[in-house]
Amino acid sequence: MELRQLKYFVTVAEELQFSRASAKLSISQPALSQQIKLLETELGADLFVKIQRQVFRKVTLTLEGELFLKDAQKILQLCDKAKATIKNRALTNKTLKLGIYRMLINQRIVEALGLFSRYFPDIDIQIVELPTFLTVQEALVDESIDFGISVLPHHYIELDSILLKSSVLNVIMAKNHPLAHQDNIVLEQLNQERWIEISSSFHPILDEVEKLCIQAGFNRKPNIVQEVSSLEIMAQLVGMGKGIAFIPSFFDTSGISNIINKPINHLPIIFEQGLFYKKNRFKTIVETLKKI
Secondary structure (H helix, E strand, O other), rough: OHHHHHHHHHHHHHHHHHHHHHHOOOOOHHHHHHHHHOOOHHOOOOOOOOHHHHHOOOOOEEEHHHHHHHHHHHHHHHHHHHHHHHHHHHOOEEEEEOOOHHHOOOOOHHHHHHHHHOOOOOOEEEEEEEEHHHHHHHHOOOOOOOOOEEEEEOOOOOOEEEEEEEEEEEEEOOOOOOOOOOOOOOOOHHHHOEEEOOOOOOOHHHHHHHHHHHHHOOOOOHEEEEEOOOOOHHHHHHHHHEEEEEEEEEOOOOOOOOEEEEEOOOOEEEEEEEEHHHHHHOHHHHHHHHHO
16 A cells, blocks of 8 residues: 555545546556555455436545545644655754845845744854855746845746735935935936936836836936946945935935935836745745745
8 A cells, every 4th residue: 555545535535536636646547546556455345326427427435435535534633744854854953055136135124034044043154155046046037046145026937925025116316416305206307317327137016117218208328327237336335425316215225325315206116025935845834935
């Protein structure tokens, strides 16, 4: 008797139809019927009423089948519990590699790591800084890291994510900028500005920004005076009066002198950060994190 035979039997007993059960198990109906027959032969008893299956294409359990179903379900549950126990044990004293898109490393990420440590005290986290949002996802696919903090959307079907935070795009400018004391800023007011731009590898969201600027009647590209690879450097240049810049609202600018962070009215751009992972890896950890 094999565990897969028990699984096949329980599935047929739950579906009460071989065709539905075979589809659910992703095996052919003849192969499923053969395994059930082998199980019945080993047990020396019929588990399903044969006539009903032949006439109505549905099945019901015999008395022996009903008795066996209870034990089969218990055995499968114990096997699942044993697997989970071993997997959890395997995580003890384990080091997980967390790849982080370097532009997302901030105090909130540090706080999130502290929260992770409270739930998984036996797991050490090794942080790996990665240069772009896409390299985080690539590293997850080839399993050179275990989890990743990056920005949506997914670029690989093998990946899934837990949403950590949604942000909007703001505009930062020097405190002496003519718009600095205006409460409501709209995109059209920025058409004559000089821009400090983050690298194009930052996020594909920048392509959406360009489309919105064109719709608002201007093209930013001729007025981009500096391109940088760091949000911190970008903010510093803005504070020096070199230009203005779009920046995600999650980025804390309170410690940078001489700049002001302003929302833009009716800018339909959402910037989402997520904890990425490869499907079917670290299921126990993922399910726990989803509940936090």
